[in-house]
Amino acid sequence: MPTAKSLFPSASNLIIIPSPLLPATFPGMLRAPGASQDDRSTLKAVVSGHIQGSVFSLKFTEPVTHLKAVLKWAQTDDRDTTSIEMLRNEASIYMRELLSLQGTVVPRCYGYYEGTTSDGRTRFAGLLLEELPRKPQENWTRAAEYHRHLMIAFCKIHKAGIQHHGVMDPRHFITDGGSAPKIVSFSLATRHNCAGCPPADSAGNIPQGAAVCLELQLLEMHYGSKTVEREELDGRTSRLAKWERLGYRLIPDAF
Numbered sequence: 001m002p003t004a005k006s007l008f009p010s011a012s013n014l015i016i017i018p019s020p021l022l023p024a025t026f027p028g029m030l031r032a033p034g035a036s037q038d039d040r041s042t043l044k045a046v047v048s049g050h051i052q053g054s055v056f057s058l059k060f061t062e063p064v065t066h067l068k069a070v071l072k073w074a075q076t077d078d079r080d081t082t083s084i085e086m087l088r089n090e091a092s093i094y095m096r097e098l099l100s101l102q103g104t105v106v107p108r109c110y111g112y113y114e115g116t117t118s119d120g121r122t123r124f125a126g127l128l129l130e131e132l133p134r135k136p137q138e139n140w141t142r143a144a145e146y147h148r149h150l151m152i153a154f155c156k157i158h159k160a161g162i163q164h165h166g167v168m169d170p171r172h173f174i175t176d177g178g179s180a181p182k183i184v185s186f187s188l189a190t191r192h193n194c195a196g197c198p199p200a201d202s203a204g205n206i207p208q209g210a211a212v213c214l215e216l217q218l219l220e221m222h223y224g225s226k227t228v229e230r231e232e233l234d235g236r237t238s239r240l241a242k243w244e245r246l247g248y249r250l251i252p253d254a255f
């Protein structure tokens with residue numbers, strides 16, 4: 001696996017101080033892929049909160065830092081390793097195709113670790129990601145500006161060769177109170193040669209005839225159609241102007 005854009009380039013082990021928030025079988029220590037048994041370079045962290053599902057917020061104790069990070073967690077104690085394979089796939093996508101988008105339209109990825117309990121029965125994996133400030137959904141999530149940023153983010157992700165497969169779940173769009181969401185949850189994502197998609201009109205209709213990327217088409221129908229302010233829908237905005245505003249130059253080969 002290529003080197004991640006990491007704030008901890010030397011760390012090969014992640015030691016989590018046991019916490020009642022975590023599963024009872026939590027091992028406390030995970031090893032980065034390729035790290036040797038003798039490698040003692042470590043990060044230490046305590047779990048400071050449970051965010052959602054299998055995602056926990058961390059507070060680092062070694063090195064002591066104000067860095068905010070979350071641990072996305074998977075474990076299995078039978079032959080079905082699907083949950084770990086999904087997390088490994090997500091880590092691989094963050095570290096390859098999405099590397100240049102980290103910190104802008106997706107969170108930074110700080111590392112990926114795997115481990116096995118001493119009795120060999122349970123396998124674990126943890127993906128360490130930047131913690132994004134989360135604020136309640138407010139009215140601005142219905143605004144044109146929010147949907148413009150959302151469409152541009154997905155255009156960049158598709159241009160990087162990734163389709164997400166979870167674009168209808170708004171929990172995958174994290175905002176910090178501004179109008180530009182970051183996209184998370186790539187465990188179902190796949191690699192992809194994107195055909196692009198022309199913008200939908202305000203009714204969600206896509207021009208027929210051209211080959212289109214089905215995920216971008218879905219996004220256009222549900223979110224792209226909301227990128228025009230209500231007063232602009234009265235025929236005062238040309239389609240060309242809308243294309244330019246949406247940033248479709250991001251996928252020049254597709255048009």
Ligand SMILES: [Zn+2]
Binds near residue numbers: 158216
């Ligand atoms: Zn695509």
